[in-house]
Amino acid sequence: MHLEIPRKFGPLVHQAQQVASEVFRPISRKYDRAEHTQPKELDMFASIMDGMNDGAEDGGAGAGRLARADGGNGDGNRNGTNMKTVLGLTELCWGDVGLALSIPRQGLGNSAIAAVANDEQLERLGDTWAAMAITEPGAGSDSAAIRTTAxxxxxxYIINGxxxxxxxxxxxxxxxxWASLDRSLGRSAIKSFVVEKGTPGMTVERLEKKLGIRSSDTAAIxxxxxxVPAANLLGDPEISVDKGFAGAMQTFDNTRPVVAGMAVGIAKAALDRTRELLEQAGEPLTYASQPWNQxxxxxxxxRLEAEWEAARLLTIRAAWMADNGQPNSVAASMAKAKAGRVGNEVTLRCVELCSGLGYGETExxxxxxxxxxxxDIFEGTQQIQLLIIARRLLGKSSKELK
Structure with missing residues (x-):
């Protein structure tokens, strides 16, 4: 693994930094206060983000599928769509997470399409802005318990749920x-379907009021x-008891490093601002001094910076493995678990370190x-990530280790 950021992604990172600082930051508080108001300033960014994704092997936005660039012998080194997506979103979330989630054609559903769609579907749906609908009132972290049917x-296919x-x-x-073709067959019958906006029978019931990411709409549908046309079933329509719903779950191997990158980005924002405020208060951070002299x-x-760096490296590793065709399920869960926890800890501790400034809306x-x-919650909670990691390391099934 090469730890330095690939030089070819320099322009992308710089462009994302400019968007975060010049566009997202100035309107961040505005849309935090105006929940459910669509950020019109982001409409122009669909074309910009398309430029950032030029050459992507998935035919569109979002993380790409696992791809072996070296023909399978493990000797090559590829930095592709997964790495590009993680690096770009890390910078954008330094500006604002909710706004990053609101950019047209950059939905989490796009990563699902990239993960399991066939070539025809990639071509047809590549420019579609796709959301992800997995969680149900009775099925949260346990994706296999979904009750929606197809x-x-x-x-x-007729979908109900x-x-x-x-x-x-x-x-x-x-x-x-995500819906089940036959609930009697359990998780092996779960497939994912692309349902286009305006399809009869699909209704947005409400928009949730939330603690954070208020500029991003969160809907109940x-x-x-x-x-839905049968051609919109992603991947193989056949039910395989042996493979279970591995194809659908591969979606998470793509999206978890992306969410981890988002956590890395917002944590960096908090660290950068806290360092500035401490310097203004006469507490400059000097790395040459020993801890007992600080x-x-x-x-x-x-300490928070060290935790952040560990989360960042785990995230880059998971994205790199996906780009190089290496199974990254454990690495993706490790990155998500670490970065999600670090993002929470860093931002909360920075509020404490900055006292009244950290707590007030002036910052x-x-x-x-x-x-x-x-x-630390969506794309699998902290607890679920640790459970996945434990199962893989111990060689236990979901029935053996709950």
């Missing part, structure tokens, strides 16, 4: 819906005899603390 009817906490569910052009605030900030520190919490 029944084959001629050349269509309810999904909640769908990020960009109202604004996106389509929603990637109902499907009532919603008819103030408590300086020591704590250095964005309190907002970052609120925004960071979701990054």
């Amino acid at each position: 029944e084959k009817d001629g050349d269509d 309810e999904k909640i906490y769908v990020t960009a569910g109202e604004r996106a052009d389509a929603v990637v819906v 109902r499907f009532d005899n919603c008819r 103030s408590a605030a300086q020591r704590e900030l250095q 964005l520190l309190e907002k970052w603390a609120r925004d960071s919490k979701i990054l």
